[in-house]
Structure formats: structure tokens, C-alpha cells
Amino acid sequence: MPNSLRSFRKYEEDMSDSMRTVILGGSTGIGKAIASALSHRGGDVFSLGRSNGIDVASAASIEGWFLANGEVDHVIFTAGSQAPAGMVTGLDIDAAKAAFDVKFWGAVRVAQTAAKYIRSGGTLTLTSGFLARKTVPGTFVKTTMNAALEAGVKILARELAPVRVNIVSPGLTDTEAYSGMAASDREQMFASAAKSLPVGRVASPNDVAKGYLFVIDCDSVTGAVIDIDGGALVS
Known part of the structure; x- marks a missing residue:
């Protein structure tokens, strides 16, 4: 192996060992899959959420963690997947505000x-x-909430540079979010969705996690929306 390549690989290993990543919402679902994938790379992975006292609805809670732990390399936000469904005419505004918060x-x-x-x-x-970009009646809160984040990420990419800011947009994913459904209903929902998708299957959390690893690894990506939806937006 040429010395230059050997030196570069040693540099990558050293960087990986010292890398510090924070995942907000990392105890379940997609966040948990990201944490698992990153744990094989070395370095420190911090999975934060209400289960360990971190509440993203509280600025003091977030600030307190960073004050206590110092600088990091990567921050991933996967919290807040729940939102009230239903037509706007019957929408619970307080529940919608809580989801946005x-x-x-x-x-x-x-x-x-x-x-x-x-x-x-x-x-x-x-x-x-x-x-955020799929018109489905009864999903007003999720649609507007996700669309707002996608619009804002491009501004953040400019304002926070040289930090790279991106957003991953998953489609239907087989996570614990659906554990409250009867097993037969859940299986039927996933099977029906799979038939409508060009890829013919519903994503697993591990599938979606690869999108977060991509934006960490690719130094030229910022201000991007990474769709991992099985082709839902083109079906």
C-alpha cells in the first residue's frame, strides 16, 4: 500500500475514534438505528431524549446538556414524529401546537x-x-410542519456555514410508532403501502439511517433534502 494512502487511512481512523455525535430522539425507531450504525464507527454517540432527561421543548434542557458536554461533530434531530391527524375543520389546535413545539x-x-x-x-x-410534498387529506399538521422544516434547512445551511445542514425525509417506515396498532392491521397497512411503492417494500429504520450517514460522510452536501421514501413521491 502506498505511504500516502496508508497515512490517509490512519487519519480517517483517528478522526473516527474522536468523533462525537449527538442524536436527539435516539432511543427508538430511526434514531436508534442511526445510533447503532454509528456505534460501529468508533467515537462517542449520545442518544438523547426524555428517557434520559432531555426535553427538546425546553431550551434550558438542551443548553444544559451542551454546556456539560462541550463540542461535538455531528448533531442529528429525529424527535417529534407524532402529530394529530384529521381534517382541518375538526383539528385540535392545542394538539397541533404541541406537535409543532x-x-x-x-x-x-x-x-x-x-x-x-x-x-x-x-x-x-x-x-x-x-x-411535506405529498398531498394527503387529513395530514395538515404533519404536512405543514415538515414543509416548514424543509424550507428552513436551506436558510440554516447558509447561516450556519461552514457547518453543513441537511434534512432527511423518510416515507412510511416500519418502526415502533405503529406498535399501538393490532399486528394484523399493521401488517395489512405495510403490505398495502408496499404494493403502491416503486421499490415494492416499506423501509426499515436501517434503510433510513443510511441517509443520515450519507450527509455526514459527503463533504459537499449541504442545504439538501434527502428523500428515502421508496418512491412515494413519484408513485
Whole structure:
């Protein structure tokens, strides 16, 4: 092996061993899959959420963690997948505000704080969802919440540079979010969705996790929306 290539690989290994990644919402679903994938790369992976006392609806909670733990390389936000469904005419406005406070404003709070602690060349990756650009009646809250995040990420990419800011937009994914459904109903829902998708299957959390790893690894990606939806937006 040429010395230059050997030196570069040694540099990559050293960087991996010292890499520090924070995942907000990392205890379940997609966040958990990202944490698992990153754990094989070395370095420190911090999975944060209400289960360990971090509430993204509280700026003080977020700031307190970063003050105690210092600089990081990558921050990933996957929290706040729940939102009230139903037609706008019957919408529970308080429930809608609560959903926005976690996913949209929670992401903004994390961006505000993390910007002071992410090392140069690091990344901030948010999470939206295919409903941001898919017209489905009864999904007003999820659609507007995700669309707002996708619009905002391009502004963040300019304002927070050289930190790279991107957003991953998953489609229907087989996670614990559907564990409250009867097993037969859940299987039927996934089977029906799979038939409508060009890829012929519903994504697993591990499938979606690869999108977050991509934006960490590719130094030329910023301000991008990474769709991992099985082709839902073209079907």
C-alpha cells in the first residue's frame, strides 16, 4: 500500500475514534438505528431524549446538556414524529401546537444551541417526512410542519456555514410508532403501502439511517433534502 494512502487511512481512523455525535430522539425507531450504525464507527454517540432527561421543548434542557458536554461533530434531530391527524375543520389546535413545539420549534432550539458547539466541518441533520410534498387529506399538521422544516434547512445551511445542514425525509417506515396498532392491521397497512411503492417494500429504520450517514460522510452536501421514501413521491 502506498505511504500516502496508508497515512490517509490512519487519519480517517483517528478522526473516527474522536468523533462525537449527538442524536436527539435516539432511543427508538430511526434514531436508534442511526445510533447503532454509528456505534460501529468508533467515537462517542449520545442518544438523547426524555428517557434520559432531555426535553427538546425546553431550551434550558438542551443548553444544559451542551454546556456539560462541550463540542461535538455531528448533531442529528429525529424527535417529534407524532402529530394529530384529521381534517382541518375538526383539528385540535392545542394538539397541533404541541406537535409543532416538539418537532419544528424543538429542531429550531437544537439548531440555535448546537451551532455554538458543532466543530468546523461538522453537520446538523434534521428530519422531515414525505408528507411535506405529498398531498394527503387529513395530514395538515404533519404536512405543514415538515414543509416548514424543509424550507428552513436551506436558510440554516447558509447561516450556519461552514457547518453543513441537511434534512432527511423518510416515507412510511416500519418502526415502533405503529406498535399501538393490532399486528394484523399493521401488517395489512405495510403490505398495502408496499404494493403502491416503486421499490415494492416499506423501509426499515436501517434503510433510513443510511441517509443520515450519507450527509455526514459527503463533504459537499449541504442545504439538501434527502428523500428515502421508496418512491412515494413519484408513485
